Amino acid sequence: MNAWLACAALLLVAGLLPVVWGTARGPLGHRAMAQNCGTSVVCLVMLLLAQGYGRPAYTDLALVLAVLGPVGTLVFARLLADELGEAPRWARPATALAVGATALVVIASCVATGPGRAAVKVALVGVLLAAGNVIASRDLSAAHRDGGHG
Amino acid sequence: MTDALVLISLFAVAATATAAVVVRDPARQALVLSVLGLALAVLFTVLQAPDVALSQLAVGSALTPLLILLSVRKVRRRGRREEGER
Numbered sequence: 001m002n003a004w005l006a007c008a009a010l011l012l013v014a015g016l017l018p019v020v021w022g023t024a025r026g027p028l029g030h031r032a033m034a035q036n037c038g039t040s041v042v043c044l045v046m047l048l049l050a051q052g053y054g055r056p057a058y059t060d061l062a063l064v065l066a067v068l069g070p071v072g073t074l075v076f077a078r079l080l081a082d083e084l085g086e087a088p089r090w091a092r093p094a095t096a097l098a099v100g101a102t103a104l105v106v107i108a109s110c111v112a113t114g115p116g117r118a119a120v121k122v123a124l125v126g127v128l129l130a131a132g133n134v135i136a137s138r139d140l141s142a143a144h145r146d147g148g149h150g
Numbered sequence: 151m152t153d154a155l156v157l158i159s160l161f162a163v164a165a166t167a168t169a170a171v172v173v174r175d176p177a178r179q180a181l182v183l184s185v186l187g188l189a190l191a192v193l194f195t196v197l198q199a200p201d202v203a204l205s206q207l208a209v210g211s212a213l214t215p216l217l218i219l220l221s222v223r224k225v226r227r228r229g230r231r232e233e234g235e236r
Contacts (some may be wrong), residue, residue, distance in 0.1 A: 002151060036179050042191065046191075
């Protein structure tokens with residue numbers, strides 16, 4: 001029994017289920033925002049798994065996802081701009097929650113790894129993930145405004 | 151603990167795949183499909199296959215949705231043009 005793995009399992013249940021629920025129903029704008037949150041959830045799960053299994057190499061997965069996940073959301077924001085509709089009311093709190101959880105997990109992982117290259121890599125993943133989440137979330141809201149009038 | 155993680159990610163994959171089938175509109179399916187890619191990546195990682203998970207992430211998170219959305223857009227545009235010609 002490993003505390004990191006327990007946290008990963010908890011985050012997977014508490015995070016991925018609402019994401020699947022959110023992407024499967026509701027207006028298109030809500031679905032896109034839920035998909036954006038899914039990237040953060042899974043990236044954090046990857047970081048926790050890397051710690052839990054004691055394999056720093058697994059951090060690469062989180063790094064790739066932190067780069068490609070927001071790119072995928074931006075693809076949706078660009079190509080679905082006309083039909084995205086209104087951004088959900090929970091967009092801002094959800095983004096804030098994702099950024100907060102990212103900071104929490106990244107700081108915990110950095111403290112557990114100790115100073116060195118691995119900690120820098122984890123911090124880089126955290127910064128990329130938080131920035132990507134905020135940018136993609138903003139772009140989803142902006143796509144609605146531009147698409148609605150244009 | 152590891153078994154529980156495997157079970158949870160298997161359940162997540164099953165739930166997401168079911169959702170991808172139940173949703174009928176292709177553009178919406180692309181959204182669910184990208185979440186399915188994420189769930190599959192978690193499953194592969196939990197099964198200690200990070201290389202497979204890496205390629206799944208690379209393909210599933212950005213490339214598959216892009217291909218689907220571009221195809222949907224092209225088909226719709228062609229349909230609109232043919233309607234205009236009639």
